[in-house]
Amino acid sequence: MSLVRVDNLTATAGDTYLVDGVSFEVVAGEVTALVGASGSGKTTSALALLGDHGDGVRLTGRVEVAGEAVVDGNGVTAAAAGMRGRVVAYMPQHPGSALNPARRIGTTLRELAKLHAGNPDEAVRAAQVPGDRATLKRFPHQFSGGQRQRVALAQALTCGPDVLVLDEPSTGLDSITRLQLVHELRDLAATGLGILLLSHDLDLVRALAARVVILDAGRVVTSGSTEVLPPAPDHAVPGTSGDRRPLLKAMNVSAALRPRGRDVVLRDVDLAVPAGACLGVVGRSGSGKTTLARCLAGLHERMAGAVLLDDAPLPVLRKRNREQHRRVQYVWQEVRGSFDERRPVDQQVARTAQRLRALAPDQAHAEAVATLARLGVAAITAARPPSRLSGGELQRAALARAVLAHPDVLICDEITTALDDRGTALVLDLLSELKSRGAALIWIGHDLGLVAALADEVLVLDGGRVVEQGPPATLTTAPQHPLTQRLVAAARLGDQEPPPVLSLDTRSEPRR
Structure with a gap:
């Protein structure tokens, strides 16, 4: 049974076509995947199921959901408002935008369940979120990026929809959790739920989708079964390490979420990165990866141990001088909130070179536009406000903004999660040049596999501790620690048995 039918959908902003004549359907019990590069029209097409669109955007064509017209020849219909949540639930690419930072997740889930007559207990299980009291009492900021993705999924499922729209649901997930997601989504589809999957993760699409629609520049290039997908490139290129003096060092770094050492999430981590080298850091969601990045960047002040740059102590960010700011740059995982919605993206990228390198405005802007173009973000796109860029375009803009500082140390936290293979290749090429x-x-x-394309050494975190470290070729072919073995095995999506669901709480000590 067809739950969604989209015929000749067009989205225009002035004279610009964002989506041009797109057609597809979502069938009960199946997964339909929209695949394409950042800015290809995937999110615009999916939001049309809710009758939603950006400011100044006009929808035409016809979109039917559960037999009712949401968009017709005259635009969005009155029936669209009744579809949101009740019939169609949407999980955005950036989970932070779907979670209320001032409310505990348990409170939000209970309110959604009351509003939509949903079952929050089933929703948290399906989304791999533990339903224990301690987890449900947390606020969104107390979860990692991958964990927030699963919490946002639980919110969507609590609404009890007939159609579930998932925009890049594997963003920020480790390979074990990603494999678990495949099995959970298969189980959800088996109950009769229709799923529209927006993804550049071709392995995820192959493992789930019955129907595939490939978009490019707002148009359907081809559609059919997963056989229409291009082969995924092999990113695994071994790094080359050397015995050079470390440029950046961390010694016995520990970190906590709360004062007086409560909720410890990082324990006694040591690392050293020479100039011209890359250290890869991998681990499950919540293992402490982002907390480690924030400690190195000076953003996490509840830490013990030392961070050294050229053997000199590196203070927390608010105490660093301009040169220290320039030398150490950080590109974080959820970048949308780091851009000012009132200013064009290219101006914000250029501002880094003006502020930290004292370039003239014209020179800084020219360098910003050139760097963005190299990363596949056209000048006309970069001149728009952040809300008019896709998640992948903003990820690349955040990287360009950091690169314009000409840093000596660049910390990259999941910066390709919203990119397709071409976008990822452009990022790897630029980072290789920086090395x-x-x-x-x-x-x-x-x-x-992607980390191995650039890293000379890989560090594996589990529960905030380093459990294994070595060259990428060794870790991917002969992993020693059980977690590393599971990460390597789970990276191959398919008909594997789902791994057990682990708690989001990785602490080894109880609360005090």
Whole structure:
């Protein structure tokens, strides 16, 4: 039974076509995947199921959900408002935008369940979120990026929808949790739920989708079964390590979420990264990867131990001088909130070179536009406000903003999660050039194969501790620690048995 039918959908902003003649359907019990590069029209097409669109955007064509017209020849219909949540639930690409930072997640889930007559207990199980009291009492900021993704999924499922729209649901997930997600989504589809999957993760699409629609520049290029997908490139390229003096060092770094050492999430981590080398950091969601990145960047002040740059102590961010700011740059996982919605993106990227390198405005802007173009973000796109860019375009803009500082150390936290293979290749090419110029890179990711494309050494975190470390070729072919073995095995999506659901709480000590 067809739950969604989209015929000749067009979205225009003035004279610009964002989506041009797109058609697809979502069938009960099946997964339909929209695949395409950042800015290809996936999110615009999906939001049309809710009758939603950006400011100044006009929808035409026809969109039917559960037999009712949401969009017709005259635009969005009155029936669209009644579809949201009750019939169609949407989980956005950036989970932070779907979670209320001032409310505990348990409170939000109970309110959604009351409003939509949903079952929050089933929702948290399906989304791999533990339903224990301690977890449900947390606020969104107390979860990692991958964990917030699962909490946002639980919110969507609590509404009890007939159609579930998932925008890049594997963003920020480690390979074990990603494998678990495949099995959970298969189980949800088996109950009769229709799923519209927006993803650049071709392995995820192959494992789930019955129907695939490939978009490019707002148009359907081809559609059919998963056989229409291009083969995924092999990113695994071994790094080359050397015995050079470390440019950046961390010694016995520990960190807590709350004062007086409560909720410890990082324990006695040591690392050293020479100039011209890359350290990869992998682990499950909640293992402490982002907390480690924030400690190195000076953003996490509840830490013990030492961070050294050229053997000199590196203070927390608010105490760093301009040169220290320039030398150590951080590109974080959820970038949308780091941009000012009132200013064009290219101006915000250029501001880094003006502020930290004292470039003239025209020179800084020219360098910003050139760097963005190299990363696949056209000048006309970069001149728009952040709300008019896709998640992948903003990820690349955040990288360009950091690169314009000409940093000696660049910390990258899951910066390719919203990118397709072409976008990822452009990022890897730029980072490889930075390495060749002598920059030290810290690459935090959940994809061991991708990390191996750039890293000279890989560090595996579990429960806030380093459990294994070595060259990427060794860790991917002969992993020693059980977690590393599971990460390597789970990276191959398919008909594997789902791994057990682990608690989001990775602490080894109880609350005090």
